[in-house]
Amino acid sequence: MKRKVWLVTGLLFVSVGLMGCGSNGDKAETSKSSTEKTSEVSSEESSTEETTDEVKESSSEEADASNEIDVKSYTADNGEAFEYGLLDRWQEFDDIQSVNPAASFAFTNGSSAVAAIFNDKGDVADYATFKNLVVEQMQQTTGVTITFEPTTMNDMAGDRASFDAEIQGIKLHYVIYLLESDQNYIQLLTWSMQSKFASEEKVLEEAAHTFKMVK
Numbered sequence: 001m002k003r004k005v006w007l008v009t010g011l012l013f014v015s016v017g018l019m020g021c022g023s024n025g026d027k028a029e030t031s032k033s034s035t036e037k038t039s040e041v042s043s044e045e046s047s048t049e050e051t052t053d054e055v056k057e058s059s060s061e062e063a064d065a066s067n068e069i070d071v072k073s074y075t076a077d078n079g080e081a082f083e084y085g086l087l088d089r090w091q092e093f094d095d096i097q098s099v100n101p102a103a104s105f106a107f108t109n110g111s112s113a114v115a116a117i118f119n120d121k122g123d124v125a126d127y128a129t130f131k132n133l134v135v136e137q138m139q140q141t142t143g144v145t146i147t148f149e150p151t152t153m154n155d156m157a158g159d160r161a162s163f164d165a166e167i168q169g170i171k172l173h174y175v176i177y178l179l180e181s182d183q184n185y186i187q188l189l190t191w192s193m194q195s196k197f198a199s200e201e202k203v204l205e206e207a208a209h210t211f212k213m214v215k
Contacts, residue, residue, distance in 0.1 A: 068088065069085035069086065069087060069210060070085060070086040071083055071084075071085050071210075072084055072085065072086065072092070072105070073214070074104060074105055074116075076104070076118045076120070076183065076184055077118070077120065078120050078122075078183050078184065079183075080181060080182060080183040080184055080213070081213070081214040082181075082211065082212065082213055082214060083210075083211075083212060083214050084105065084107070084114075084116075084210050084211040084212075085207075085210030086107055086210075087109070087203065087206065087207055087210070089109050089110075090107050090108065090109045090207060091107060091108065091109075092105065092106070092107045093106040093107060093108050093113070093115075096115065102117050103115045103116065103117060104116050104117065104118055107207070109203070109207075111192055111193070111196050111200055112190065112191065112192035112196070112200045112203065112204045112207070113190065113191055113192070114188065114189070114190045114204070114207050114208055114211075115188075115189050115190075116186060116187065116188050116189070116211070117186070117187040117189075118184045118185075118186055119184060119185040119186070119187070120183065120184060121180075121183055121184060121185055124185055127158075127180050127185060130178070130185040131148065131159060131178055134176075134178060134187060135148065138176070141167075142163075142165040142166075142167070144163055144164070144165050146161050146163050146176075147161060147163075148160060148161045148176075148178065149161070151177065153177060153179055153188075153208070153209060153211065153212075154209065154211065154212035154213065155212070155213065156179040156180060156181050156186075156212075156213065157179070157180055158177060158178045158179035158180055158186075159177070159178045160175065160176065160177050160178075161174070161175070161176045162174070162175045162176075164194055170193075171193065171194040171195070172191050172192070172193060172194060173191060173192055173193070173194045173197040174189065174190070174191045175190045175191070175201075175204065175205070175208070176188070176189050176190070177189075177190075177208065181213050182213065188208060188211060190204050190205075190207070190208045191204075192204060
């Protein structure tokens with residue numbers, strides 16, 4: 001159990017590394033061809049209608065693209081299958097293992113991030129033990145009193161906490177989900193800089209909720 005306690009502490013420090021390494025995805029740009037002017041009024045009206053149709057079609061395509069989710073698969077060490085999704089302008093943090101070997105995956109949009117740690121239920125007495133260990137270590141690390149409230153995420157029951165913390169001089173806001181799947185206890189950690197949380201809260205929650213079991 002000592003190893004798992006260390007892992008819980010370590011992931012809080014991962015956030016500092018992640019915030020500086022993510023990048024915003026390339027913004028999609030739609031090029032629009034200019035309509036040649038003609039001297040005839042009828043031609044101008046026709047060109048205007050065509051341009052309007054093109055703009056509507058382009059806007060529709062951009063909206064569809066922004067709603068697309070790049071679904072990724074993850075299989076825990078005990079064989080349980082999960083998936084999570086990369087929203088528009090989100091990308092996987094490929095070097096997460098070098099920062100903390102406990103994290104199974106992490107993804108970011110450059111302003112916010114999501115990461116996960118999996119604990120096999122066979123290694124922990126029960127969910128209450130798992131939760132108590134996480135809360136104890138997080139409070140020791142942050143010096144903050146953390147209150148979890150019951151929650152559910154995609155058929156997984158658990159608890160959720162939202163709090164500010166200063167890690168190595170970096171002011172962050174965390175939203176932590178402790179979840180119980182069929183075979184694992186999961187720490188799903190999400191965070192952003194405190195100054196950006198208000199604007200990032202909605203998309204951060206949406207990104208977190210792409211995580212689910214695959215049955």
